[in-house]
Amino acid sequence: MSEKILVIGANGQIGTELVIALRNRHGGQQVIASDINNPVEAIKDSGPFEFANVLDKETLYGLFQKHQPTQVYLLAAILSAVGEQKPKLAWDLNMNGLINVLDLAVEFKTSKVFWPSSIAVFGPHSPKQNTPQYCIMDPNTVYGFSKLAGERWCEYYHAKHGLDVRSIRYPGLISWKAAPGGGTTDYAIHIFYEALKTGTYQSFLSADTMLPMMYMEDAIRATLQLMDAPAEQISIRSSYNLGGISFTPETLAREIKQHLPEFAISYADQDSRQAIADSWPQSIDDSQAAQDWNWKLEYDLPRMAAEMLKNLKNTLNL
Helix, strand or coil: CCCCEEEECCCCHHHHHHHHHHHHHHCHHHEEEEECCCCCHHHHCCCCEEECCCCCHHHHHHHHHHHCCCEEEECCCCCHHHHHHCHHHHHHHHHHHHHHHHHHHHHCCCCEEECCEEHHHCCCCCCCCCECCCCCCCCCCHHHHHHHHHHHHHHHHHHHHCCCEECEEECEEECCCCCCCCCHHHHHHHHHHHHHHCCEEEECCCCCCCEEEEEHHHHHHHHHHHHHCCHHHCCCCCCEECCCEEECHHHHHHHHHCCCCCCEEEECCCCHHHHHHHCCCCCECCHHHHHHHCCCCCCCHHHHHHHHHHHHHHHCCC
16 A cells, blocks of 8 residues: 655754655655645645644644545654743644644554654753663753653553554754754754855854764654664654764864864853753663664764765855
8 A cells, every 4th residue: 555644844854854755755746745834845846735733633634634644744843942932832832733643643543653752851860971762851941841741642642542653852953955943953054054154153052062963864764764664663652762973063163174174163152052952961872773673873973064065065056
C-alpha cells in the first residue's frame, strides 16, 4: 500500500527539508504539506498544500478525513526563546496541538505518528556530559517542560491505544535552506550568514557555552531512519536521545576562520538565552538509537562548516 503522509508545520526549519525528502521518496502527491502560513516556494511547487492551525481541531479533522493519512509528522511548535516571551501560547500550541493530532491519529487509525522532542527536556540537575537516555529531567523553560509532557503523552497513547508514535530529542539544528525559528541554538546558523555578509558576528552566548548540535542532513536522515524501522525494534516510545556534535561559539568561530581567515567574533552582554543554554546538556549519549535502529552521525564539525559556507555563498550570491 502506498503511503499518504501529512506534515503539519511544514514551513518550519525541519518541515521545509523533511517535506522535500519525503516527496523525493514517496512522490509529490503522496505528501500533503500543511501550515498556518503561506507555503514556502519549494513546498508550494512540489506537491499539495493545506492551511491548518494545529489548535483548530475541526480543520484538522477535515484534513484527516480528506486525506486519510497513513503517516503524520507534527512539527508545529513554538521554540525555546520565543516560548519564554509567550509562555501560555507556547504551552497551548505545543501541548494541545499534540493531543489534537494524537486523538485524530487514533480515530483515523493512522499507522505512524512522528513528533519531535528536544534536548530542552533536560534541566539544571540533568547530567551535563554524555547525558543518558534516562536521568533527572527538570527543564526550566516552557518549551522544555512542554516537550517533556509531550513525551509522556506519546508514551501514554502508545500504551493505551497502541498508537505507533515515534520521537527524537533533537539537539540544535543547523541548516542553510530555511531561516532559524527562534531557538537558543540559532546562533550557530546566524554566525554563518554574518561571517559571509559582514565578516563579523556578535554572539549572544558566551565563548565557552558548549551545546550539542547537528547538521540538518543528519537530522532528516535520522528521522526517516527511525520511521522506517520495524515497530518491534522501537524500544523507546517517549523520545530517543540524538547526540550530534558538541561545540562552543569559540570553537565554531575557529572552524569558520579556516575558510574565512579575516572573520572575527565578539560577545554580547548577558542575554536571556544564556540561562536557557546553561541549563541544557553539553553532550548527549545516543547509544540507544544506535542500538535500536542503527543511528550513526555523518557530519562532523569541519564537514558541516564547509557545507554551510559553500551552500550559503551560492544562496546569498556572494
